[in-house]
Amino acid sequence: xxxxxxxxxxxxxxxxxxxxxxxxxxxxxxxxxxxxxxxxxxxxxxxxxxxxxxxx
Numbered sequence: 001x002x003x004x005x006x007x008x009x010x011x012x013x014x015x016x017x018x019x020x021x022x023x024x025x026x027x028x029x030x031x032x033x034x035x036x037x038x039x040x041x042x043x044x045x046x047x048x049x050x051x052x053x054x055x056x
Contacts, residue, residue, distance in 0.1 A: 019026050025042035027035055035048070043050045 020039050022039060023041055025045060026039040027042045028037040030036055038046065038048055040050050042048070
C-alpha cells in the first residue's frame with residue numbers, strides 16, 4: 001500500500017477514535033439530514049446502535 005494511503009487511513013482512524021471518545025453528542029448528517037455517523041454519546045441518547053458494538 002502506498003505510504004500516503006496509510007497516513008490518510010491512520011488520520012481517519014484517529015479522528016474517529018477521538019470523536020467517539022468525546023462526551024458531547026456528535027452527529028454527522030448528509031445534505032438530506034440522514035445520519036451518516038454518530039458518536040457513542042449521541043447514539044445512546046437517541047437509541048441508535050452504538051458505533052463499534054454492532055447493529056441492533
